[in-house]
Amino acid sequence: MHSAQDMTDVAVYRRALTYFLQDRVRIAALVAMIAVSVSVGLLEAWPLAVLVDSVLSSEPKGNWIHSYFLAVLPKDKPGQIAGLVAIGLGLQLVGYTAWMGRMMINYYLNYRGTTRVRFDLFTKLQNLGLTYHRSRPQGDSIYRLTTDAFGPWGIVDVVIGTSVAAITLTVMTIILFSRNVSLTLAAFTVAPFMIWSNWRFGVKIHKRALDSKQIDADLTAHIQQAMARIPLAQAFRREAFEFRRFSGAVGRSVEALLSLNWQEQLYPLARDGILSVGGAIILGYGGWLVYRDQFLVPVADGMTVGTLLIFIDYLRKLWDPLKWLSEFFAKVRIFEAASRRVFRVLDEPEAVVDSPAARWISSKPRTLTLERVSFDYGSGKQILTDVSATIRPRQMVAFVGASGAGKSTLLSLMLRFYDPTSGALRLDGVDFRNVRLEALRAHFALVAQDSLVLPATIAENLAYGRQNATRADIERAAEDAGAAEFIHPLPDGYETVLAEGGANLSGGQRQRIAIARALLSDAPFLVLDEPTSALDPEQERRLIETLHRLKGSRTIILVTHRLESVVDCDCIFVMSKGQIVERGAHDALISSGGAFSKARRRAEAAE
Numbered sequence: 216m217h218s219a220q221d222m223t224d225v226a227v228y229r230r231a232l233t234y235f236l237q238d239r240v241r242i243a244a245l246v247a248m249i250a251v252s253v254s255v256g257l258l259e260a261w262p263l264a265v266l267v268d269s270v271l272s273s274e275p276k277g278n279w280i281h282s283y284f285l286a287v288l289p290k291d292k293p294g295q296i297a298g299l300v301a302i303g304l305g306l307q308l309v310g311y312t313a314w315m316g317r318m319m320i321n322y323y324l325n326y327r328g329t330t331r332v333r334f335d336l337f338t339k340l341q342n343l344g345l346t347y348h349r350s351r352p353q354g355d356s357i358y359r360l361t362t363d364a365f366g367p368w369g370i371v372d373v374v375i376g377t378s379v380a381a382i383t384l385t386v387m388t389i390i391l392f393s394r395n396v397s398l399t400l401a402a403f404t405v406a407p408f409m410i411w412s413n414w415r416f417g418v419k420i421h422k423r424a425l426d427s428k429q430i431d432a433d434l435t436a437h438i439q440q441a442m443a444r445i446p447l448a449q450a451f452r453r454e455a456f457e458f459r460r461f462s463g464a465v466g467r468s469v470e471a472l473l474s475l476n477w478q479e480q481l482y483p484l485a486r487d488g489i490l491s492v493g494g495a496i497i498l499g500y501g502g503w504l505v506y507r508d509q510f511l512v513p514v515a516d517g518m519t520v521g522t523l524l525i526f527i528d529y530l531r532k533l534w535d536p537l538k539w540l541s542e543f544f545a546k547v548r549i550f551e552a553a554s555r556r557v558f559r560v561l562d563e564p565e566a567v568v569d570s571p572a573a574r575w576i577s578s579k580p581r582t583l584t585l586e587r588v589s590f591d592y593g594s595g596k597q598i599l600t601d602v603s604a605t606i607r608p609r610q611m612v613a614f615v616g617a618s619g620a621g622k623s624t625l626l627s628l629m630l631r632f633y634d635p636t637s638g639a640l641r642l643d644g645v646d647f648r649n650v651r652l653e654a655l656r657a658h659f660a661l662v663a664q665d666s667l668v669l670p671a672t673i674a675e676n677l678a679y680g681r682q683n684a685t686r687a688d689i690e691r692a693a694e695d696a697g698a699a700e701f702i703h704p705l706p707d708g709y710e711t712v713l714a715e716g717g718a719n720l721s722g723g724q725r726q727r728i729a730i731a732r733a734l735l736s737d738a739p740f741l742v743l744d745e746p747t748s749a750l751d752p753e754q755e756r757r758l759i760e761t762l763h764r765l766k767g768s769r770t771i772i773l774v775t776h777r778l779e780s781v782v783d784c785d786c787i788f789v790m791s792k793g794q795i796v797e798r799g800a801h802d803a804l805i806s807s808g809g810a811f812s813k814a815r816r817r818a819e820a821a822e
């Protein structure tokens with residue numbers, strides 16, 4: 216399959232259509248509804264024409280269309296009048312029903328198809344690696360999911376609408392020409408102006424509406440960022456600066472809206488102006504033709520009042536199909552661009568994928584081996600170089616080293632957020648790349664540096680990694696992580712709802728929630744990135760005790776700057792510039808007098 220970048224337009228349309236193929240029956244129903252409502256629209260004016268020309272006239276002047284109406288009407292005049300009223304009402308009723316059916320099927324197809332697009336896109340975004348997500352603002356993915364996802368339906372809708380418009384216009388033109396060629400030509404003198412104004416306003420309004428939407432999205436993002444920056448702005452007295460930025464964004468939004476409103480007001484003005492001129496031409500010229508054919512030089516098949524009424528009605532009905540036709544290219548381009556943005560993400564290669572040979576392995580304590588692992592984030596700058604290590608089941612090990620040494624990067628490889636550029640990570644000798652991703656990740660419970668908490672209850676936060684956890688499990692994990700002591704005094708306890716980003720918790724409390732969440736998961740490896748950075752010495756001591764207690768049941772991999780917390784680890788890996796430069800138990804490292812012992816001495820001196 217071609218990637219979205221080099222897909223031809225037709226290929227994009229075809230791909231858009233695939234999202235609606237399973238609704239073919241409904242698409243057929245939609246086309247049927249459209250056919251009914253268009254036909255009713257074309258017939259609407261005929262009962263009046265029949266009434267004027269064939270029923271009320273002393274000399275009936277109807278044509279073959281009239282004869283169809285008359286065939287179903289009674290022979291007496293009152294009966295014919297009543298019959299035409301009934302037909303008129305019936306047509307209205309059928310027209311409204313078909314219109315309603317058309318709109319409901321349209322909504323249904325739109326929402327169902329767009330939901331499928333969104334499901335695909337959401338799943339893809341979830342599978343795309345951190346390299347993708349970190350290289351783009353979050354707003355980009357949100358925009359694709361919320362707005363661009365409507366692109367494929369937009370294409371289908373425009374293609375159906377334009378095809379119907381072309382057919383309607385053709386039928387209307389044939390009927391008009393069959394009634395009177397010169398009046399049809401006169402009526403069509405306003406068609407170029409209709410096309411021009413539809414094209415001009417259609418494109419402008421559409422573009423301005425999109426601009427305005429984008430500017431509003433920017434404004435929302437701006438407000439979100441400004442709210443998050445309030446403490447910073449207050450601390451650095453930047454309120455006036457923030458206000459200027461905010462008022463600038465609001466100003467742009469107002470300007471965009473005004474510019475859109477202006478075009479929205481001009482459009483009906485232009486439309487009504489053109490229709491009035493067209494109406495005047497038909498009334499003037501058509502009126503004269505009726506006078507000529509009926510009174511001046513009467514002719515059998517001449518212009519009648521009824522036909523004039525049809526012309527006046529059809530003039531208004533020309534507007535919609537011409538609008539569809541004149542806007543086709545502009546509209547389809549916009550939806551095509553939106554669809555391409557969706558397909559581009561769907562075609563994005565996934566950095567980390569299950570290979571066909573990947574197999575399922577059960578989650579249990581296993582030996583983790585790093586075998587000459589090297590890695591760079593794609594910029595060419597080597598972050599890890601030839602890192603080798605073996606971590607046996609139920610060991611507690613620590614990675615220590617200066618900031619930027621590559622410790623967190625190494626943990627990311629353990630969760631297979633990335634694959635190494637060379638070398639391999641193995642579980643019981645099996646290369647990570649040969650294990651199903653889900654099975655692999657089930658081995659690891661991560662406490663990341665940022666201690667992410669969700670805007671949900673504390674209990675839901677803790678059970679995020681283990682849906683079937685009982686209240687007893689949750690409380691035990693909270694107890695072990697030292698979180699229970701601040702949860703219990705809360706009025707709603709475990710049912711307390713946490714604010715977005717955990718704003719109603721201290722940094723240490725957030726960290727303990729994240730630790731409890733990891734403890735609650737069944738994963739045999741507990742991977743902790745700086746778990747004690749926000750804890751006070753007492754809390755840190757208790758957490759280390761908990762980790763020691765867990766040592767017998769799980770493998771613990773700790774990344775820390777707090778060297779006193781690694782004293783009892785089975786092995787300490789000292790990292791520098793992406794390499795392991797020392798390794799061993801605490802006492803052995805101290806007695807070797809290397810980098811670790813120097814750092815430990817410096818830390819003790821600082822205390």
Ligand SMILES: Nc1ncnc2c1ncn2[C@@H]1O[C@H](COP(=O)(O)OP(=O)(O)OP(=O)(O)O)[C@@H](O)[C@H]1O
Binds near residue numbers: 349616624
């Ligand atoms: N997503 C990324 N893209 C590019 N470079 C990155 C990315 N994440 C980290 N780096 C770089 O990789 C190097 C190692 O970073 P890493 O976070 O692994 O170090 P660390 O030892 O965990 O540091 P700290 O102790 O401060 O957390 C740093 O130079 C950092 O700038």
